[in-house]
Amino acid sequence: MTTLPDRPDAELLRLDQQICFSLNAASRAFGGVYRVLLKDLGLTYPQYLVMLVLWEQGELPVKRIGEHLRLDSGTLSPLLKRLEAAGLVRRERSPEDERSVTVSLTEDGAALRERAGQVPRRLLTATGLPVDDLAELRALLDRVTVALDAAVPDLTEG
Known part of the structure; x- marks a missing residue:
């Protein structure tokens, strides 16, 4: 059971009391470090997350990648297009269901794992x-x- 702090609302509304702000600040700091670390791999942080899922899980439908990363297909599609243009993944429509797109690693995409x-x-x-x-x-x-x-x-x- 969570107990609420016995403090006035005005104190609870202070920026330094917001866990969401601390999480956001930490996320931005992580993003800055990842930007530097991923530069040599030619990946953005969201692209890196997609690659992590594919390195771990292998070929997957876009929907499953989205479930792993908590991203919708509208956010994933441009990421996947850029990864495909970079030669790291291959996207193919499912012959059974044309609405479903499967993503797999290319040879270069699989090889990038070692560098990462x-x-x-x-x-x-x-x-x-x-x-x-x-x-x-x-x-x-x-x-x-x-x-x-x-x-x-x-x-x-x-």
């Missing part, structure tokens, strides 16, 4: 935190995400 191997280590080092602390943070953020996803229907009803 140093990215997580360098990012972990850049945080300055012990690996156990980062694992705990990730677990907490996963719990927050599940709780917030579950809360959305309740909030829209009230």
Whole structure:
């Protein structure tokens, strides 16, 4: 059970009290580090996420990639087009269902995985935190995400 802080609303409305702001600031800081680390790979951070899913899962329909990354097909389509233009992925319509597009790695896309191997280590080092602390943070953020996803229907009803 979550207990609400016994503080005045005015105090709770301070920017330095907003977890969402801290998460956004951390996300932007991560983005800056990823920009530097991914430059030599020729990837943006969202493209890197797509590649991570494909390296881990193999060939997938666009819909499944979107589920893994919590992105809709309207956001994914331009990313996938750029990755295809770069020669890293191949997109093919399913012969069974023309609405479904499957994405697979090209030889160059699969080979990029080896070069990307140093990215997580360098990012972990850049945080300055012990690996156990980062694992705990990730677990907490996963719990927050599940709780917030579950809360959305309740909030829209009230």
